Structure formats: C-alpha cells, structure tokens
Amino acid sequence: xxxxxxxxxxxxxxxxxxxxxxxxVGNIWGFPTQAAxxxxxxxxxxYLIMVVILAYPMLVAELTIGRMRQRxxxxxxxxxxxxxxxxxxxxxxxVVGLIVLALILSFYSIVSxxxxxxxxxxxxxxxxxxxxxxxxxxxxxxxxxxxxxxxxLVTIYVVRSGVTxxxxxxxRRLMPLLFVLLIAMAVYISTLPGATDGLMMYLxxxxxxxxxxxxxxxxxxxxxxxxxLGVCCMMTYGAYLSRDxxxxxxxxxxxxxxxxxxxxxxxxxxPAMFAAQYNGVEIYDANGSLLSADTLVFTVLPAMxxxxxxxxxxxxxxxxxxxxxxxxxxxxxxxxxxxxxxxxETGQPRSQMVWVVGSTVALISTIIILNFNTLFTAVVxxxxxxxxxxxxxxxxxxxxxxxxxxxxxxALQEGSPEIHKSLFWKIWPWYVKFICPILIxxxxxxx
Numbered sequence: 491x492x493x494x495x496x497x498x499x500x501x502x503x504x505x506x507x508x509x510x511x512x513x514x515v516g517n518i519w520g521f522p523t524q525a526a527x528x529x530x531x532x533x534x535x536x537y538l539i540m541v542v543i544l545a546y547p548m549l550v551a552e553l554t555i556g557r558m559r560q561r562x563x564x565x566x567x568x569x570x571x572x573x574x575x576x577x578x579x580x581x582x583x584x585v586v587g588l589i590v591l592a593l594i595l596s597f598y599s600i601v602s603x604x605x606x607x608x609x610x611x612x613x614x615x616x617x618x619x620x621x622x623x624x625x626x627x628x629x630x631x632x633x634x635x636x637x638x639x640x641x642x643l644v645t646i647y648v649v650r651s652g653v654t655x656x657x658x659x660x661x662r663r664l665m666p667l668l669f670v671l672l673i674a675m676a677v678y679i680s681t682l683p684g685a686t687d688g689l690m691m692y693l694x695x696x697x698x699x700x701x702x703x704x705x706x707x708x709x710x711x712x713x714x715x716x717x718x719l720g721v722c723c724m725m726t727y728g729a730y731l732s733r734d735x736x737x738x739x740x741x742x743x744x745x746x747x748x749x750x751x752x753x754x755x756x757x758x759x760x761p762a763m764f765a766a767q768y769n770g771v772e773i774y775d776a777n778g779s780l781l782s783a784d785t786l787v788f789t790v791l792p793a794m795x796x797x798x799x800x801x802x803x804x805x806x807x808x809x810x811x812x813x814x815x816x817x818x819x820x821x822x823x824x825x826x827x828x829x830x831x832x833x834x835e836t837g838q839p840r841s842q843m844v845w846v847v848g849s850t851v852a853l854i855s856t857i858i859i860l861n862f863n864t865l866f867t868a869v870v871x872x873x874x875x876x877x878x879x880x881x882x883x884x885x886x887x888x889x890x891x892x893x894x895x896x897x898x899x900x901a902l903q904e905g906s907p908e909i910h911k912s913l914f915w916k917i918w919p920w921y922v923k924f925i926c927p928i929l930i931x932x933x934x935x936x937x
Contacts, residue, residue, distance in 0.1 A: 517752040522759030528705045531695035540713040548882045550741045556728025558901045562831035563722035570893045591721035593873045595824040596854035602817035603637030609810035612803040634859045645821040646848040671812040676758040684768025685761035692760040703936040711875035720882035726827040736905040766794035890923035
C-alpha cells in the first residue's frame with residue numbers, strides 16, 4: 491500500500507531545504523570553474539540569463555507537479571493523465587529521472603569525498619600528522635573509496651531521520667552557516683594581492699564570447715544542475731510543500747538564493763585564483779586554457795593557502811568546511827528523492843530504503859573510482875549537460891501539454907487564488923509549453 495508523503499513544517503524550512511538542494515558543489519565548485527574556463531563575466535551573464543528564461547520557469551513546473559499529487563515523482567508524473575500511454579510515459583520519465591539522479595549522486599559523492607579529505611588535512615597538519623595530511627590530499631583509489639564511503643554514510647544518516655527531523659533540521663542549521671562562511675571568505679580573499687584581477691575578469695563580460703554555443707550550453711547545463719532540475723529532486727520537495735504556499739514566489743526565492751550563492755562563490759574563487767597566480771601558482775597555460783579545470787579547488791587553492799603560512803591552514807579548513815556544508819545540503823535531496831519513491835511504491839520503511847539506495851549509489855561510485863579516467867568526466871557530462879535539461883523539458887511538456895489547463899490553474903490557485911489575473915499566468919503556461927522546449931533543443935543542437 492502506498493504511503494502518504496511527509497511534509498515540511500514551515501515555509502522557511504522548505505525554502506532553506508530547497509535552496510540547500512540547489513546550493514551545492516555545483517555552485518561553489520562547478521560554477522566558478524565554468525566561469526574561469528569560459529570568459530568570467532561572459533559566463534556569469536549567460537548563466538543568469540539561463541536562470542531567468544529557462545531554469546526558473548522549469549523550477550515552477552517541477553514544484554507544481556510534485557505538489558499537485560503530493561506523491562513521489564513516478565506516481566506524480568503517471569497521474570497527470572488518465573490515458574494509458576501518457577500514464578506509462580510519465581512513469582518511465584520519473585524512473586529515468588531517478589536513475590540520472592543516482593548517476594549524479596554517484597560522482598557527487600566522489601567529489602564530496604575529496605572535499606572531506608581536504609577539510610581533514612589541515613587538522614591533521616595542525617596535530618602533527620604530516621603523513622596522514624599527505625595521504626588525504628594525494629589522489630589515490632584507496633583515499634577516494636574511503637572518503638566517498640564516509641560522505642555517503644553522513645548523507646544516509648541525515649535522510650534516514652526523515653524530512654522534518656533530518657532534512658529540514660539540518661538545512662536550517664547549515665544554510666545560514668554556509669552564507670556566513672561564504673561571505674566572510676569572499677571578503678577576506680578580496681584583500682589579498684592579485685585578487686582585483688580576478689574580480690575584474692569575473693565582473694567585466696567579454697561580449698564577443700556571449701554568443702559562443704559551447705559557453706551557452708554549459709551555462710544552461712550549470713543552471714539546471716545547480717537548481718537540481720530534471721532529476722526529480724524539486725518534484726519530491728514540491729510534494730512536501732503546503733498547499734497554502736504561493737508556488738511562483740516560493741520558486742523565485744529558491745532560484746534567488748541559489749543564484750546568490752553561485753555569484754558569491756565566483757566572488758570567492760576567481761579572486762582566489764588570481765591571488766594564487768600572484769604568488770607564483772600557474773592557473774592558465776600558454777594558450778589561455780585553465781589548468782586542472784576539473785580539480786581547480788583541489789590544486790590551485792591549496793597552493794595559495796600554502797603561501798600563507800600557518801594562517802593558510804585555518805583558511806583552508808574554513809574553505810573546505812564551507813564546501814562540505816554545500817555538498818551535504820545537496821546530497822540529502824538527491825538521496826531523498828529515490829528513497830521516498832521506493833518507500834511509497836513498495837510500502838517498505840524509510841530506514842530500509844535509505845540503505846538500499848545509498849548502497850546502490852556507493853556501488854556505482856566505486857565502479858567510477860575504479861575506472862576513473864574512463865568514466866568520471868563521461869558520467870558528469872552525460873548526466874548534467876544533456877540529460878538534466880532534456881528531462882526538465884519532458885517534465886514541462888507533460889505538465890503543459892498532457893495535463894488539462896484548468897487542472898494546472900487549479901493547482902496554482904491553491905497558494906494564490908487570484909493568480910489567474912496575474913501576468914505570470916498569462917505568460918508562464920504557454921512559455922513553458924512552447925518557448926522552453928524550443929530554446930532547450932536549439933541550445934543542445936548548437937552545442
């Protein structure tokens with residue numbers, strides 16, 4: 491027998507949890523790396539445009555699907571129509587979304603394991619364990635497996651406690667701390683020699699690069715990845731949202747918080763890169779390409795911290811603690827979506843399903859680690875650059891083409907009775923129905 495979905499206890503609890511899902515390594519590691527590799531300010535400008543014209547409308551769509559049925563994504567998508575074909579197509583779309591989510595969480599756990607290792611390394615040095623610190627910061631299969639396993643266990647612990655006692659409680663604690671650490675670090679880094687050059691690159695767009703197809707598709711993929719779109723996370727959280735909440739406004743808060751963190755992360759990372767360059771660390775090759783793009787925060791920034799003496803240990807500890815917090819707030823939402831789907835579809839308790847899903851993801855992560863050079867970048871590109879936008883497109887099409895419009899209006903009116911008179915209702919349904927699919931397909935084709 492299917493079980494009823496849990497719920498967040500308050501609006502602020504939902505916004506912090508949903509923003510926590512959106513705010514993660516994709517913002518603090520992925521976004522600045524993409525910006526540094528794609529013209530700084532040009533990437534920032536295109537990214538913000540993608541958030542407004544594509545990611546936000548699709549975020550409203552996914553939250554709406556989730557709250558309409560207040561069930562897991564498979565059932566929510568299946569119930570958008572009574573016709574057998576569309577019911578089956580909806581269910582399959584939900585399953586595919588959860589599978590892609592598992593792939594994302596598998597590489598995410600590996601990267602987050604690295605973050606844990608680099609957070610522990612300064613502590614090991616401070617207590618005199620130099621060999622342990624070296625082991626924690628050197629790339630090895632053994633370290634990757636152990637730290638990935640440790641991060642997965644932390645994620646399982648939070649999700650096992652449920653929505654109110656686990657996800658919402660920890661999001662309330664971690665999200666404010668994340669903002670405080672991020673702002674403090676950005677202010678401190680901006681005072682270092684060389685940091686001004688990074689700020690100039692980040693805040694001054696090179697308009698000749700704005701129309702670059704590769705930059706555009708990466709900016710779109712980054713927007714969808716950072717907002718957890720196309721992989722059922724937001725649909726799952728939407729199912730936990732009170733019917734009294736205004737969906738467009740709530741989605742706007744989530745998108746605003748997520749974009750703010752991405753912007754602040756750029757204010758931290760790019761100036762830090764140029765501060766490192768000022769201290770003799772190479773960040774670009776002779777052709778102007780970013781060195782170690784995929785591992786930027788694990789090579790360039792630690793090298794900069796090393797130039798700061800003993801104070802660098804504390805700065806490094808604070809920075810990687812910030813990264814770990816961001817990682818956890820996202821990983822719990824990624825694990826929650828398949829766990830709740832299995833819990834509702836099978837009727838089995840959460841405590842069992844969290845170990846089933848967590849163990850499966852850890853197994854996939856292990857396979858990637860053992861075949862790192864072949865699989866890691868391929869899994870990242872397949873799942874985030876292509877599958878997330880395509881699945882978000884499918885979800886939007888199901889909501890606006892398959893579901894009858896009066897049902898859609900009724901769903902939105904639950905939190906905003908006068909929404910049918912608003913400019914949002916006059917634009918959003920047809921925009922998601924026609925414009926978003928065309929834009930996504932054109933961008934992917936051009937890229």
